[in-house]
Amino acid sequence: MTPRAKTPRNSGQRGGHVLRRMRASTVYLLLSIGALVSIAPYLMTLNAAFKPQSTLLSTQAWTPAVPATWSNFTALWSQYDMSGFIVHTAVVAGTITLGQLVFTTFAAYAFARLDFPGREPLFWGFIAMMMVPQIVTLIPLFLIMSHLNLIDTYRALILPYVFGTPYGIFLVRQYFQTIPADLEAAARIDGAGTWTILRRIMIPLSKPILATLATITFVNTWNSLLWPLMATSSERDEVVTVGIAALQGQFASELHILLPAAAVALLPLVAIFLLFQRHIVRSIALTGLK
């Protein structure tokens, strides 16, 4: 899995010298070490997930899982409803991501491009909320959801986040501000309304930032634990983090299930990132800078 540090070929335009080549090799070496550090915990998770239960604890974490066994993965699916957790989480994360894409685009456009009374205070209100520690708001949030009789429903998981977050609105608004105003002005002269401008100009030009927002939202929702733990209690809406947390006891954890579960739970996130990664870098490129 480690990216092979091939000796780079002479890629620079001026190329040639030994010194330059040595420097490139050093960069590759350092990057490879960084990459190894980045994935080492994953490698160990995977390695341990393939060890039989009886040697999982008695062998060192880096001792290779030889012979490898699929038994932990089969146990994960036969004894536990892993597909169910993945589906529940995907439903919640998917809905929230979709909602945020739509509502954040709307709000960010208004904040970036429309001049209306109350814009500044509202925007700064959103930003200030980014700074509020969220831990204690879990209690009021529970009270609100409880009052609405929504505890232990998908709605309790989805509603608080589906309308967008200050971070998301901040991110997309910054991007919208970099799209040249002339494009929009020209369209307005041609009689295009806000809706048309959004659909024809802003959204097509903003695919990269929307990909970024989608990835961030999906990953954050997928990995969030405390709110789902508080807000749900039955099989039909339990998400994967809550399931994994339940495998951790006070002194002893069911590691032979926990580790493969964590490995499996990572796959959808990696897939999403691979899908969007080219867009992501391009998008942020335009966000911060003119």
Place this chain on the structure above:
Amino acid sequence: MFRRARKPLAAAAALASVAGLTTACGGSSGSGGVVNLTYMIWQTSEEAAYQKSVDVFEKAHPDIHVTIDLVPWAQYWAKLQTSAAGRNMPDLFWDHLEYLPELAKDGIITNLAADVKSSKIDLSQYSPKLLAQWENNGVIYGLPKDWDTIETIYNAKDLATAGITPAQLGSLSWNTTDGGTFVQALEKLTVDKNGKHPNQAGFDAGHIKQYGIALEAPNGQQDWWDFGVQNGCALQSKAYGTWTVNSTACVQAMQFEQDLMYKWHVAAPGTITNTPNGAQLPTILAQNTAAMTFDGDWDLDTYESSLPAGSWGVATMPTGPAGSGTVFNGLTDAVYAGTKHPEQAWELEEWLASAASEKIVTDTGTVWAAIPSLDSGFIAAWKAKGIDVSAFYQGSQGTTIGYPLTTAGTAFTNVVLKDMNQVWLDQMSPLAAANDITSVSNAAVASGD
């Protein structure tokens, strides 16, 4: 939570139900007049057995559906109290003596005395010690569902290497002057990197390969409380009384444990065992970091699943200056005072505390039954797996102390964790810790905090 799959098509069903986002609201009645009850528990390893029992209950009560909500201990009380704030608690939930008084004080738990009387429950079938813990001035907070004690769990290979038999392990004794046979055995089990033992010349205390024992507990239940009861220490003056942790007997017990680490060099120091950052006990045993430990029977299942068969066993703890002794504790199912379905909740409570249900659970080897006549089933279940667990039973029959009963349980636990971790690092004297724990906890009792 990661509960065992009940329906193969659960995922598809879930998808269908979200499609319309029309899932019924939690806790209240569902379709067709079926009442939904939520039953909250915290031990993963016990879920399967309770599901088995609940299945039988549902068959007998087709109009009641029970959802087991498994929340790990680390988040259990946070979730419980938050749901109490929202008046949205589970109808039934496992209750622990550490939290009972605080919950009871605020009237969140149903007094079952009237139901017990009208349903003619035979209270004499339960262990009287358990019953007493959950009854206060005629108020019954729950029917006992199980009990637990603390005993020794050892690594069989390490024991054999040191030439000690499990029977010998069970008959050791300790004292505060020379450590007694207990320390002698632990010296045999402790090996430095050169293969030397602590009682041999040239022993290198800085490089110990295997310790005799590792002790780990956030509040003392699996370590110094047990040494305490073996030394005649009482944590409190009486139930709901003042804390007496700084009595001589208790301080001696703490001192003995600290001595195991730093005087005799036979116990893993706090750097290895301090909770919550230390290694987990089964790991410590599996990797031969220590040859034995003290642990509660609720963790047996984890040792069974994470250590190779036949590589571990159970023995009684040593006797101390005041004789043998262990911490004896038990859980009940509490009925939420605000439940929308008090009748059905009582029926479930009655079922879970019945001999029939406790037999289902204990016969799987999940947990000891609160009805003593059923306990042979637990021993038999573990005998079938090759482990003799009768030490826990012996412990329950001897001298025991119960879990302290106080309205300041969380404050006590908090200060104990903070101070005792220092003691196990040899950075605080047992007496200073005991004094601090006593004064902080008594202040919390006084302020009703």
Place this chain on the structure above:
Amino acid sequence: MSANIAVTGAASRSRAARRNRRTRTTLEAYLLIAPSLFGFVAFLVAPVVIVFVLSLFSWNLIGSPQFVGLANYRRMFTDSQSWHALLNTAYYVVLNIPMQTVLALLLALALNRKMRGSKLFRVVFVLPWMAMPVALGVIWNWFFDPRSGIIDHVISLLGFTGPNWLTSTTWAMPVIASVNVWQYTGYTMLFLLAGLQAIPQQVYEAASLDGVNAVQRLFRITLPLLRPALFFVLVTNVIGSFQQFDTVFVMTQGGPGQSTTTMNYYIYQQAFQLFHAGYAATLSILLFAVILVVTFVQFRYFRKRTIYDFS
């Protein structure tokens, strides 16, 4: 805004028509932000208002709340643990932010050139960001176990003895910070990489004609032009660091002693372990105020030194 003026101002329309247009724009704007505004008010502002109210009460979540006026605030100022937690948080921020930002910058600079495998590196470096905190705790505790962890194993191979990372009051916080650096450096790098890619190539070409060396190029061209991206990264990361909770929660639970009890974790302890909901609310307000001040200072500092318009 300028677009509107351009359109409406170009033709000499009547004032009424302009006012009409303004009203329409306002209406449209509010329609557009309505969903977000609803979610914002219902699920962010309302809970925060309740937190402010809670800070005036003593409440264990079960019984009924008791009004105590400013008692929680008085307690906060005399509670040595709350100041300890605040100091721990500051310590964490100081350990975390520079390490993470510098590493992310170096990675971004390295990956900003055309080279084989840069895409693969990019993906690999971002992987840690996706790690599920619940599972991470277990894995990292393995890494840092003094007896069987790989880190001390490597140290011992080099002939040294590693410290007891997570049970040492000295080392636990640096470990928490390192784990966070591990987790978020790649994520931060993405933003900086994007910033670097937006710097026009012509600027460098012009500079190379002037004979500027590599070091000068970094400090005179790259970093100043990267300032907006750095600003975004610093503001959001500092806010995030002040709210550190996950890693502490899964790895040390604030220990050993109080050594890794960050403010947010202390708030959690007060609210959910000791059930002092009112006091926890008060502490949240303190933390909020601290973050507000720090962010404000950052805005002031950066605004003076950058052309980038942030409002």
